[in-house]
Amino acid sequence: MNITVKLFASFRTGRFDIETGDYPAGTTVADIADSLKLPQSELGIMMVNSRHVKLDRVLVDGEVLALFPLLGGG
Amino acid sequence: MxxxxxxxxxxxxxxxxxxxxxxxxxxxxxxxxxxxxxxxxxxxxxxxxxxxxxxxxSVSDQLTMFRSSVCVVGCGGLGCYVIEELARLGVGTIVVIDPDVFEEHNLNRQLFSTPANLGTAKVNAAASRIGEINPAVTLIPVQAAFSLENGASLLDGCQIVVDALDSIKVRLELAAVCTSKSIPLVHGAIAGWFGHVATQFPGDPTLKTIYQAWESGNGVEQHLGNPSFTPALVASLEVAEVCKILLGQGTPLRGRQLIIDLFSMEIQAVTLHNNDEEQE
Missing domain, CATH: 1.10.10 (Arc Repressor Mutant, subunit A)
Structure with a gap:
């Protein structure tokens, strides 16, 4: 199934801004983060089709996943 | 008289x-x-x-501003700019809470830090600075670490709280105390070229939503650092939120989070909604 992944801020470094890939059925947000070598401790906002989701969300063909890093500095 | x-x-x-x-x-x-x-x-x-x-x-808005009390939690990269702008704006009472003293690594961005005041309590440096730029403003320095234990009493009498902290754990505690006291919280956070801003009104789950994936530790700022321009920008956005809320004007970032990427020069607003909605 096709999933479009949009990366933001520092997640783009060495990766991409937006990319559509073919993933097996049952792929979760955590699986995609792992495949992109994004440490789970650095994940901030995660959205599918503009709605907030958690790591265990199973993706469906055609969905758009957006991943933002966790920002906590002041 | x-x-x-x-x-x-x-x-x-x-x-x-x-x-x-x-x-x-x-x-x-x-x-x-x-x-x-x-x-x-x-x-x-x-x-x-x-x-x-x-x-x-307007002049009557200026009186409203003068009679307002805003609490700034954190007097670092974000906090110094927030305090400077609130004082120049004419907010009459500014409570500043921070336990730390200035150190050399603060000099790249923290507005009130100078080589001469390294080792000085940040809240005292803030009081000196505001005494110079607008002595009609009352700055109340509180050299303490905000916590669930002291938070409720520290925020007594404040109409709006500004989150200028550098710890996600304490931000969530601050959000909880603001919720229990029904005080609006203007949130900002930064890392490297990136930042975000949102305002939590009483009853809203804003910070819980933003940090729902957080379990422990700090964000990516620990390896991205914090250059001078990011806190200046995010602090200014926070002060604009404070100004609108105090005056009851404009459209605040309620239920929305503004995400700033200065590396790609992109700013976008995402809708924040609570986890219950997501389970629908």
């Missing part, structure tokens, strides 16, 4: 009252600069230092 309003009216020039006259009035009538400011504003006379606040902010 009765003749103070007469003095102010007599020395107002086109409804503007100069700083020199404000000092003269305080000295002659034995009152504080803040008291002179309030009496002038009550009579529709604007201290001349605020003349460029017009037309964004």
């Amino acid at each position: 009765d003749s103070l309003p007469i003095f102010i009216r007599a020395h107002a020039d086109v409804q503007l009252f100069s700083w020199d006259r404000q000092i003269e009035a305080a000295t002659r009538f034995g009152v504080t600069l803040a008291q002179v400011e309030e009496i002038a504003l009550e009579r529709g006379i604007l201290p001349a230092r605020y003349q460029r606040n017009r037309q964004a902010i």
Whole structure:
């Protein structure tokens, strides 16, 4: 199934801004983060089709996943 | 005291009252600069230092601002700029909470830090700075670490709280205390070229939503650092939120998070909604 992944801020470094890939059925947000070598401790906002989701969300063909890093500095 | 309003009216020039006259009035009538400011504003006379606040902010808005109390939690990269802007805006009372002293690694971005004041409590440096730039503003320095234990009493009397912390754990505690006290919280966070801003109104799950994936530790700022321009920008956005909320004007970032990427020069707003909605 096709999933479009949009990366933001520092997640783009060495990766991409937006990319559509073919993933097996049952792929979760955590699986995609792992495949992109994004440490789970650095994940901030995660959205599918503009709605907030958690790591265990199973993706469906055609969905758009957006991943933002966790920002906590002041 | 009765003749103070007469003095102010007599020395107002086109409804503007100069700083020199404000000092003269305080000295002659034995009152504080803040008291002179309030009496002038009550009579529709604007201290001349605020003349460029017009037309964004009217004279009556300026009085509202003067009578406002804003608490800034954190006096670092974000906090220093927030405090500077609130004081120049004319917010009458600013409570500043931070446990730390200035260190050398603060000098790249923290507005009140100088080589000469390294080792000085940040909240005391803030008080000195505000005493220089707008002595009519009351800055209350609190050299303490915000926590669930002391939080409720530290925020007593504050109408709005500004999150200028550097810890996600403490931010979530601050959000919880603001919720329990029904105080709006203007949130900002930064890392490297990136930042975000949102405002949590009482009852909203704003910070819980933003940090729902957080389990422990810090964010990516620990390896991205914090250059000078990111805190300046995010702090300014936070102060614009404070200004609108105090005056009841404009559209605040309620239920929305503004995400700033200065590396790609992209700014976008994402909708924040609670986890229950997601389970629908």
